[in-house]
Amino acid sequence: MYRAKTTIEQWRILQAVVDFGGYAHAANKLNKSQSSLNHAVAKLQDQLGVKLLEVKGRKAFLTEAGEVMLRRSRHLTQNVQDLEELAGNINQDWEPEITVAVDLAYPKKLLYPVLNAFYPESRGSRLRIIETVLTGTEEAITQGWADLAISPIMPKGFLGEPIAECSLYPVCHPEHELASLEGPIDPNELQQHLQLVIKDTSRTPSEKQGWLKSEQRWTVSTFETAVDLLLENIGFCWLPDFIVEHLIESKALHRLPIKGSSFRPLICYVVKPKPDSCGPGTNLLYQTLIKQSPFNTQFIEK
The missing domain is CATH 1.10.10.10 (Winged helix-like DNA-binding domain superfamily/Winged helix DNA-binding domain)
Incomplete structure (x- = not known):
């Protein structure tokens, strides 16, 4: 030996x-x-x-x-x-605190029924829900500081269950110069206009996701701030459908037809960064997220 x-x-x-x-x-x-x-x-x-x-x-x-x-x-x-x-x-007892990293691309309306179902069974566990973006969500998984992560990014070496999907739409104000262009817009045209981007929550952000070629960019912390700026006819932005669909329908915002990419689909996964270390509360919340996800419902119906 x-x-x-x-x-x-x-x-x-x-x-x-x-x-x-x-x-x-x-x-x-x-x-x-x-x-x-x-x-x-x-x-x-x-x-x-x-x-x-x-x-x-x-x-x-x-x-x-x-x-x-x-x-x-x-x-x-x-x-x-x-x-x-x-x-x-x-042989551990129910964990006293559970940390969940939730990427802003995940539709929060899907999370609230899950939490409502989890609460009666939570045995007093404190729940920390931390909103993350891009590399910040990836780090929650790779660095293991979250017990669970809901992420559209799947780092190498990790597995997750799909629980939601959404699409990112490029949008601007109806009176913005880009809204007056006919037909699919050449991406080179976008480079000449102000782009609003959501701040990466990582301590060491890495710009490796999405279209970031505009010569001028403004960075904001939330989708809500981006929408407020768009409604003031400032810039254009890629935003999730669940944030902007009603604004597009009411013609408060205009969806841009871009040549080669009029929308970007995203699948959100629930991930256990350290699966062998999960306590009973974390496992219950993980299973509840899967059980109540639209993907699970679609599978049952089929």
Whole structure:
């Protein structure tokens, strides 16, 4: 039977030294002495026979071998954390708090009946519903800070159940210059006009979703603010059908026919970022979301 030369604590210390930019800062964060961290990393390198870090000035830098080993070690320590959380959840009581990340693209009118059904069974659990957008929703899943996430984005390595669908429409005021154009609008024409975009809730947003080619863009935090600006004949915006359909029908807003993409369909999924760590309350809410979703109803009817 193989016997490990190294310990999980040694790998965690190495990760901290790299993540916090050196031994001094890592020691402060871990509440340990700097000498103990130096000793742990030195022993780790001796046990492996591989140099992992090089100290230049006051900062520690990874060697090429260190970069590979560090990347693999993060999977190791995360697996250990997940395993320990699973052990804690096997016989756990009902969790005191459940955090749900809900992307703004998900129709909230579908959420409220779910919460109404969940509440009598919630056993007093506090529910934190945090609205997210784009990369912010993705991070709720990949970083695991939410117990559940409702997302139109499915990060690599995760699974989810479809619970809703919607479409994004490009819209503007009926008196906007774009509304007067006939036939499908060339996307190049859009680039000359102000585009309203919804702020990504990630701490490190990544503009890799949607059409963002306008030379001038204004960023707002909510769909409601975007609609208010559109009603003042300011810019154009891609917005969900459940937000703008009634405004299009009443002719308060105009739906733009764009060449190659007059709408963008979205499927929203409910995802367990850390499925093995879910408590009974989280699992119940997850099942309730699936049970009451339009997708489940369509499946039953068929």
